[in-house]
Amino acid sequence: MIKKDVIIGIIVGLVANTIGLILAAMLLGGGDDFTAVIKAAISEGFLGKLISLGAILNLIAFFVFIRKRQDYKARGVLLITVILAVCTFIFKIF
Template identity: 50%
Template sequence: MIKRNVFIGFITGLSANVAGIILYILLFSDRGLDATIKDALVNDYLGKVIALGAALNFLPFFVFLKKNLIYHARGVLLATVVTAVVIAITKII
């Protein structure tokens, strides 16, 4: 049961991150989604876009805490840590 709750929180965190990336690109980029992601990959600022998208993880994290769903909140936190590791690996490589 606990693993299921953490997994649900993890999926929620990843979904919020993807939604944050899409929202950021649609609001602040004058190009389309594909063009912006390709440009970010070529010009080496994809990690910054991912990090800005991860800011949307605050919303489900605090909602889960407010509803006393601690293991769901742990899953969102785990998704945020995985995102940070991915950003660090992309910066090293």
């Protein structure tokens, strides 16, 4: 049961981050296509910043799970947020 809740939290965290990434790309992309924004982010070196903006929705999901006292699902969301932070740090270095 505990592993299932953590996995659900990880999936919710990934979905929330993906939706946040798409929203950030659309809002900040100036009306360009999503793939064009991602390609520009890779070439100009701000993909990590877009991923970080996408992680804002993870904050909402985390607090919803905490509010409902679903601590293990919140732990999964927190885990994926930390993994994304490490990935963003790696993008920043390289």
